[in-house]
Amino acid sequence: MEKMLNQFSIDSQIVIAALKEYLAQSSSGQGPAISQRPAEELIQTLDLQRHLTAGDLTGDVLQRFVGDYLRETTRLHHPGFLAHQVAAPHPTGALGSLIDGLTNNAMAIYEMGPAATSIEYFMINWMLQKTGWRTVETARQLDPNSDHAGGALTHGGSLANLTALLAARGAKVPDFWQHGNPGNLVVLVPEQSHYSLKRAVAMLGIGEANCLRICADSAGRIDPRGLARQVVDLQQQGRRCFAIAANACGTAAGLYDPLHAVADICQEHNIWLHVDAAHGGGALVSRRLRHLIDGIERADSVVWDAHKMLCTPTLCAAVLVRQHQHLDGAFEQEASYLLHDKEQPGFDFISRTVECTKAGLGLKLFMTLAGLGEAGLESHVDRLVETARRAATLIAAQDDFEVAIEPETNIICFRSGESDAEQLEIRSALLNKGNFYISSTEYRGARWLRLVFMNHQTTLDTIEELLEEIREIRSGLAVPSS
Ligand SMILES: *Cc1c(COP(=O)(O)O)cnc(C)c1O
Secondary structure, rough: HOOOOOOOOHHHHHHHHHHHHHHHHOOOOOOEEEEOOOHHHHHHHHHHHHHHHHOOOOOOHHHHHHHHHOOOOOOOOOEEEEEEOOOOOHHHHHHHHHHHHHHOOOOOOOOOOOHHHHHHHHHHHHHHHHHHOOOOOHHOOOOOOOOEEEEEEHOOOHHHHHHHHHHHHHHOOOHHHHHHOOOOEEEEEEEOOOHHHHHHHHHHHOHHEEEEOOOOOOEEHHHHHHHHHHHHHHHHOOOOEEEEEEEOOOOOOOOOOOOHHHHHHHHHOOEEEEEEEOOOHHHHOOOOOOOHHHHHHOOOOEEEEEEOOOOOOOOOOOEEEEEOOHHHHHHOOHHHHHHHOOOOOOOOOOOHHHOOOOOOOOHHHHHHHHHHHHHHHHHHHHHHHHHHHHHHEEEEEEEOOEEEOOOOOOOEEEEEEOOOHHHHHHHHHHHHHHHOEEEEEEEEOEEEEEEEEEOOOOOOHHHHHHHHHHHHHHHHHOOOOO
């Protein structure tokens, strides 16, 4: 025992020291943002089989392994990391991951993690308040006659989207639990929506062909007039649209759909409104950006990822519903309250999630927020968006670059050169060099380079350097004169 404790003390210091060095270097732009050696080579370099057999991962050996591992990471704290909507996590939040890993309080039920469950409950209420919904004290949490809001944390926004659509079907088509889906169900999703929505509809057994795209305006946002016509057309065909999803914001270009107009249509036709705010929910913590997401309070369900704009380590996503009963109704028709029918000091989340065993997700979010402070979180979000908007202005001012649309949040689509193929070649050349890691996307029928601003090390200077590197790449590409 004594030996194990000593070893833990020494080894954890080794790991923390290595991480500190890593954080310092990545943040100051050292090491590539990305470098992808072949998997087979890495398995060799990291000496995986030998460590597995020897069971020797302690002391100097551990130190070497951690060093090797960190060298081969994609560096999210690096100023050149501009590729994906994943937080460069706050170190205090990362300590939450460590605490959760060691204590392993798999808190699907209260008794398996009273502190973890209480924190999840507390953070859900924090998110519900930001959404503009009613919270309630724990004792009345399960009162079926109360119409307060509710929610749960899940392992990611994709699972949260699935859960939200399950809740929608439970509420609008309650008979499905016994008898399966009627054959005429339809879900409408925005043109720019994340693939997990379509996938969720297919998983619900409704059929991918019945997940229809909503008419979009020229920027790709939901066109409310087109949507209203679509709903009426579907009704006339005898098809039943029970849920409509709106983006806040969309994945490709980061645009917010007009939530009030969509909510009006849902209200008129008794359709469930789901708002996918996995990324753009960040606007809920910012007084400057809150207007972008106005109307979210009229949704029936909302998905909001903390591991995107809220600086929290993966994974930590929330599925929130305006009326708490609907979340339990997602998984059971009547009996859900029986699960809770025992005397206990806290609340079991198990009936509200696909997962049974669940990590202490709330701890990571809480520790991130408590490390930053609420004001710190607000300025984090504000600064990311501000930098992106200024970068877009800078890029648009260049003769040899084009910006797809003025950004509303921390996502920019831009391109240089004529062809779609060229954009992919540019991206691939950038990644090979490793100074910048960016993504690309289809948006309104063309291929764009895409930047997502996730950390404060990225400045306008970084973007100037990126543009220079793209110019160099382009001059090196054998561009045939057409
Ligand atoms: C990221 C994202 C998702 C998926 O969330 P994961 O946590 O990656 O599973 C869903 N919808 C939108 C709009 C997103 O940005």
